[in-house]
Amino acid sequence: MATRSYTSRRELEQHSFSPAVAILVPLGAILLQALLPKPFPKLSILDLPLIVTVFFAVSRRNPIAGTLTGAAIGLLQDSLSNPFIGVNGMAKSVIGYIAASIGIQIDVENLTTRIFINFGFFILNSFLIFLINHRLLGNANFHIQWLHELLRAAINTAVALPIFFLLDNTKRRE
């Protein structure tokens, strides 16, 4: 039985995606994120664009690509929401950079690792959103219920795992 193993840093950095996947998957995530809460309001707790950002960042293992992917997805998400364009863009840029940097250091194919990095990045995303709104924009009325954010992180981690396995099939080895 053939097993996939990486023996060198070079092999770890060889994953890439076709342009169609690189464009359509983030767009699809944003579209689903906009469509699903209408019939199912509870699903607004999901953050599919962040799941996709983390996946592409840890898979490409390129901090610049991760930063640009995060920025593009975040800005597109901002442009569909309120009030300022750049809040999600900044948060996801940072997460894309850190996720890509982590992807170089550790094996992100492992299930346990994926659980931890997803949970951690969702908490980090909430913290960055709070920081940008509360400190950078001076919005004193912006409050976050951290228990809710922990629950959100757990739910999104549970959703992210099957999505990661699904998107693993779109990887292109060079």
Added chain:
Amino acid sequence: MESFVTRFKNVLVLVAILLAQTIGLAVQVRRPVDPGAPDGTSVTLLRYWAVSAVTPFERFFHGFGYNLRHGWSNYVDLRHARQQNRDLQEEIARLRLEQAALSEDAIQGHRLQALLDFQQHYVAATVAAQVIGTSGSDLSRILYIDKGSKDGLKPDQAVITPDGIIGKLRDVFPHTAQVLLINDQSSGAGVVLSSTRLRAILRGSTTGQILINNLTPDSRIKPGEQVLTSGGDQVYPRGLPVGTIESIKTDPDHQPYTLIQLQPAANLNQLEEVLIITGTQPTLPLPAQHDLAVGAATAEAQAAAAKQLADQQAAEAAAKSAAQIVADRLPSLHDPDHPDTNQPTPGTPGAPVPGGVVPKPVPTIRPDRYTSGSTPPAADLKPGAAERNNPTTIAPPPTTTNQPPPTDQPATTKPRKPQPQTDAAQPPNPQP
């Protein structure tokens, strides 16, 4: 220098991107507020591109789901349509009666408002739209509708449902528009509490709750009180339902103000169709005037019918009363041996005397054969008997005065009939 850039290029790219977005945020924050244009030109353009890329897919999926759902409910699942139709007809009839009851008050209110020269804003024109998408984030409560500037929509127009207000239009694009819900953290509205008439400002929150946090503690404010729009924000017309007070507690961040949480009148999580108010006018719209006139006419008809019924009942009561008086004054109609046990006996305490009190004739000083009550009943007379047998004619004049004098009490304990001989033999009252 080259080695520095090469070595730290990842970090430099990150810093550059963050810096660019920070500058972009600063430009957006420092932009002066313009009610007609919530965003600057470049931001609007960016939003327009994003919305244009996403909206066609949203329209497609919304239309697909809508047709599927309504195809089933409109053509297949019609089991309860007749019952619903009957229920709706009954509700219409009930509402017409309610409308008639309230129309007089409404007309009077309009007349007083005209006298006092109040400025009113009635909803004159609306555009119906369907919700096709959301912002996708629970930190930003925005909906997308399938109507835009081509349909006459403009920013800051109020969005409502029959249940209550929903929010207002934010960005309007040619074929779609953003609706900023009232529970978004950047929303606000002028409201008034329906019973206490206290004015307040409503705000959304990051958790999706609708809050009022600019009122000091007041014992008159109770949970369950209805909250209406005040019209002071120049967005929502006055008097539209907003919600009801759910809880009242002290605001920990802004002492001594209270934190009043509202339950929205409309279900903000399940919106399919909404109405956008595109025009208001100082007078009632023609359909509303027509409805008001119909209501007033119905009220007048009801009042006339009620008056006619009251007159008819009064006439019947009067006729019955007259018949009772006549019956009471006709002795032959009553059998003294078999009194009507169902009727209250005249003269008993509390029993009404039909026809009032019939005065008893004043006793005569010197009775003779023509005196009332001196003639014995016909049953006691014998044909051919001597007239001297009639004791009335031979009754001696009164000699004593120790008998109790007759009173003016009518003989109500018995049906009236010719008085017996003994009564006639009693001495009359001494004349003064």
